[in-house]
Amino acid sequence: MDTLLNEDEQLLTDQARAFLAKESSTALVREVEAANKDFDQGLWQKVAALGWLGMTLPEAYGGVPAPFSHLGLLFEELGRGIAPIPIHPTMVAALAIHANGSAQQAEAILPAVIKGDKILSWAYFEAGGDIDLSSINMSAAVGANSIVLSGKKLFVDGFKHADQCLVVCRSQPQSSGAEGISLVLVDTDSQGLSNTRLPTMAGDIQDELHFDKVEVPLDNVIGELHQAGAAAIVMFEQAVILNCAMMVGASHKAIEMTFDYAKEREAFGQPIGSFQAIQHMCANMVTWVDGATMLTHEALWKLAEGLPATREISVAKAFCNERCPAALREGNQIHAGIAQIKEYDLQLWYRRAAAWSMRMGTSIQHRRIVAREIGIVPEPSA
Amino acid sequence: MDFGYNEANERFRQEIKDFLTANVSREFRAEVREMQGKGMGPLTKALILKIGEKGWIGMSWPEEYGGRNADRIDQFIFEEELVRARVPLNIGNFIEQAPAIMAAGSEEQKKYFIPRLVRGEVTFALGYTEPSGGTDLASLRTRAIEDGDDYVINGQKTFTSGAESASHIYLMARTDQDTPKHDGISIFLVPIETPGITVRPLWTLAGGRTNEVFFDDVRIPKTAMLGEKNQGWYIGSKALNLGRAGAMRYYTYVSLFEETLYFARSNPLGQQLMDDETARDKIAELYCEAQVARLFTLRSLSMVRRGINPPYEISSEKVWGPEFLVKSTEVVSQILGPYNQLWEGSDLAPHRGAFPKRYVSAMVSTFGHGSTQVMRDAIARRGLGLPRGSI
Numbered sequence: 001m002d003t004l005l006n007e008d009e010q011l012l013t014d015q016a017r018a019f020l021a022k023e024s025s026t027a028l029v030r031e032v033e034a035a036n037k038d039f040d041q042g043l044w045q046k047v048a049a050l051g052w053l054g055m056t057l058p059e060a061y062g063g064v065p066a067p068f069s070h071l072g073l074l075f076e077e078l079g080r081g082i083a084p085i086p087i088h089p090t091m092v093a094a095l096a097i098h099a100n101g102s103a104q105q106a107e108a109i110l111p112a113v114i115k116g117d118k119i120l121s122w123a124y125f126e127a128g129g130d131i132d133l134s135s136i137n138m139s140a141a142v143g144a145n146s147i148v149l150s151g152k153k154l155f156v157d158g159f160k161h162a163d164q165c166l167v168v169c170r171s172q173p174q175s176s177g178a179e180g181i182s183l184v185l186v187d188t189d190s191q192g193l194s195n196t197r198l199p200t201m202a203g204d205i206q207d208e209l210h211f212d213k214v215e216v217p218l219d220n221v222i223g224e225l226h227q228a229g230a231a232a233i234v235m236f237e238q239a240v241i242l243n244c245a246m247m248v249g250a251s252h253k254a255i256e257m258t259f260d261y262a263k264e265r266e267a268f269g270q271p272i273g274s275f276q277a278i279q280h281m282c283a284n285m286v287t288w289v290d291g292a293t294m295l296t297h298e299a300l301w302k303l304a305e306g307l308p309a310t311r312e313i314s315v316a317k318a319f320c321n322e323r324c325p326a327a328l329r330e331g332n333q334i335h336a337g338i339a340q341i342k343e344y345d346l347q348l349w350y351r352r353a354a355a356w357s358m359r360m361g362t363s364i365q366h367r368r369i370v371a372r373e374i375g376i377v378p379e380p381s382a
Numbered sequence: 383m384d385f386g387y388n389e390a391n392e393r394f395r396q397e398i399k400d401f402l403t404a405n406v407s408r409e410f411r412a413e414v415r416e417m418q419g420k421g422m423g424p425l426t427k428a429l430i431l432k433i434g435e436k437g438w439i440g441m442s443w444p445e446e447y448g449g450r451n452a453d454r455i456d457q458f459i460f461e462e463e464l465v466r467a468r469v470p471l472n473i474g475n476f477i478e479q480a481p482a483i484m485a486a487g488s489e490e491q492k493k494y495f496i497p498r499l500v501r502g503e504v505t506f507a508l509g510y511t512e513p514s515g516g517t518d519l520a521s522l523r524t525r526a527i528e529d530g531d532d533y534v535i536n537g538q539k540t541f542t543s544g545a546e547s548a549s550h551i552y553l554m555a556r557t558d559q560d561t562p563k564h565d566g567i568s569i570f571l572v573p574i575e576t577p578g579i580t581v582r583p584l585w586t587l588a589g590g591r592t593n594e595v596f597f598d599d600v601r602i603p604k605t606a607m608l609g610e611k612n613q614g615w616y617i618g619s620k621a622l623n624l625g626r627a628g629a630m631r632y633y634t635y636v637s638l639f640e641e642t643l644y645f646a647r648s649n650p651l652g653q654q655l656m657d658d659e660t661a662r663d664k665i666a667e668l669y670c671e672a673q674v675a676r677l678f679t680l681r682s683l684s685m686v687r688r689g690i691n692p693p694y695e696i697s698s699e700k701v702w703g704p705e706f707l708v709k710s711t712e713v714v715s716q717i718l719g720p721y722n723q724l725w726e727g728s729d730l731a732p733h734r735g736a737f738p739k740r741y742v743s744a745m746v747s748t749f750g751h752g753s754t755q756v757m758r759d760a761i762a763r764r765g766l767g768l769p770r771g772s773i
Contacts, residue, residue, distance in 0.1 A: 001684070002383070259767075262768060278768075283766075290678070290698060318666070364663060367667055374669055376656045
């Protein structure tokens with residue numbers, strides 16, 4: 001028991017922070033956003049060269065063996081640096097392919113991903129934005145050699161530049177819940193697959209995907225056909241906790257900017273940070289973001305240890321979704337007028353952390369999972 | 383990062399649990415209820431001594447002072463299980479002053495007090511707050527005047543919890559009138575039986591007791607002073623900070639929630655109320671927030687174990703935990719509705735009316751041992767480096 005970062009973890013954090021402070025400048029973030037570019041190819045290649053796209057993946061594919069917690073800490077720094085690259089969707093799909101795919105599939109995909117030559121995406125959510133597998137209706141008709149996808153996916157991250165997208169679908173039409181679920185890796189230029197762009201508050205772009213009888217070879221099924229419900233849940237949970245890490249990183253940066261501002265900005269002849277009203281807001285901000293951090297770290301540690309973490313992940317997400325944006329709103333209030341001005345940098349973090357808090361399950365949805373996990377949902381009476 | 387307990391920790395937790403199962407009897411519980419506010423009954427005294435014999439009180443202290451250099455994690459586990467079993471031993475009164483005595487005490491004081499604290503023979507009541515001020519502690523007025531080899535103390539302390547059963551008072555008194563207020567304070571370790579000390583009860587809303595303590599020409603030897611003259615403020619503020627760490631505090635804040643969870647899962651009324659998804663959402667929200675209380679404590683503990691004196695993290699515990707407790711009493715009351723106002727003695731009162739007692743007593747947590755406002759000042763100034771204002 002030692003909840004603080006160990007030497008390796010601290011080193012990783014320091015190096016990633018220093019790199020991103022230099023390479024993910026606000027000028028770059030603004031440029032990517034203004035051009036609707038989704039991501040910066042130069043930064044992507046640099047990140048690949050550092051081995052980040054292979055973190056936790058096998059050396060045989062060019063990866064860097066590391067515990068899952070290291071990946072989480074890296075995502076914390078990517079959130080702090082609001083790095084304009086599709087690393088979240090790429091890693092979520094890559095981890096699922098590594099965990100569930102055959103050796104041939106992994107060999108065909110992961111080395112290219114790790115080198116930075118292949119971008120991945122994942123498609124889970126459908127209309128309504130529910131997070132439970134029972135909401136998966138995308139149909140997948142299984143033929144002799146292929147599987148045909150029809151339906152819609154929403155809120156897909158990083159699709160535009162992705163080469164392939166890992167789609168969660170229902171391959172047994174009569175099934176429900178976690179039964180009859182398959183993971184299918186779809187080439188993004190497949191016939192019958194089209195997309196509608198969904199610009200977001202974060203300044204990145206999600207997509208709505210339309211599958212009109214998209215035919216995919218059976219070889220592209222990742223994991224067992226019809227039996228991938230559990231794999232889909234793991235993929236979702238990993239996506240959620242990495243999203244929490246990004247929120248936490250971005251929030252730390254934004255509240256630190258606020259504390260600095262409060263020390264410098266003067267009113268009534270003294271720094272506004274000397275007023276108790278402001279000090280108590282700052283004390284709340286650091287307490288909330290620290291709490292979000294601790295919850296996220298505990299979940300990351302459990303995943304690194306291979307322990308069940310469903311409860312911890314949803315606890316972290318439910319808390320981060322509410323408290324991180326709340327801390328940033330206090331930051332806006334302390335900055336006041338300037339917080340709403342585009343050319344002032346604070347808003348870059350605010351909009352992203354806020355948007356991230358709205359993805360991959362609301363607080364209410366995750367507390368539903370918590371309620372189930374802590375045993376307060378009554379058994380349906382017979 | 384490592385959020386797990388090792389096998390030795392788990393074995394130790396089981397040892398504590400087994401001990402408590404074997405030693406916390408129905409008769410003991412009845413005595414605790416009977417003796418509320420009247421001091422310690424014989425079974426309670428016996429249990430403290432038994433726990434002391436086990437070497438669990440202050441187990442993380444050095445061997446030379448009666449501890450056994452045990453891992454602080456094990457001490458955390460001990461405290462957590464003790465509070466979870468609702469054994470009303472105020473561990474804080476045993477261990478809170480020990481770090482200060484170890485840091486500032488004379489060899490003689492260390493040798494006398496530490497082993498006795500560990501065995502449960504010495505317990506302190508905290509003589510800080512006065513009628514004229516608590517939060518602005520340094521303005522205290524109780525005076526200790528030198529007279530030969532003695533000091534003579536006059537003044538009054540209030541909210542002196544545990545004075546009815548403590549062996550000593552850990553007293554802050556003014557020993558210099560002419561210096562800035564923080565620099566004229568000393569600490570004395572005063573036997574409660576010293577002539578001139580009068581303890582008067584103050585009864586609280588939940589049926590508990592605190593006290594006011596009067597000092598009329600109380601004469602104590604100079605050797606009763608802890609550390610150097612006029613250094614008491616600095617010795618005391620460090621002890622307060624370390625005293626706020628530990629499972630005892632965290633678990634005190636979340637125990638009501640754990641009881642609520644137990645009630646929601648196993649009591650027919652609780653289960654009925656959990657049919658409402660809105661109520662479940664509220665309980666799940668509290669669960670998330672309780673984890674933050676636990677993790678904040680583990681964070682402070684991790685820092686102290688690494689030899690770091692946490693600059694603000696213990697203050698964060700002391701903001702989050704008490705406000706969580708208050709919020710949980712509110713949430714529980716709005717889920718239980720009319721059942722939550724039924725006091726002890728009502729047949730329909732869940733948990734013998736424990737919930738409404740916690741409802742009316744929860745307020746103490748947000749001002750006892752430093753208000754949450756003072757804690758926020760400390761977080762902002764010591765933790766974040768925000769400047770002290772001129773108004």
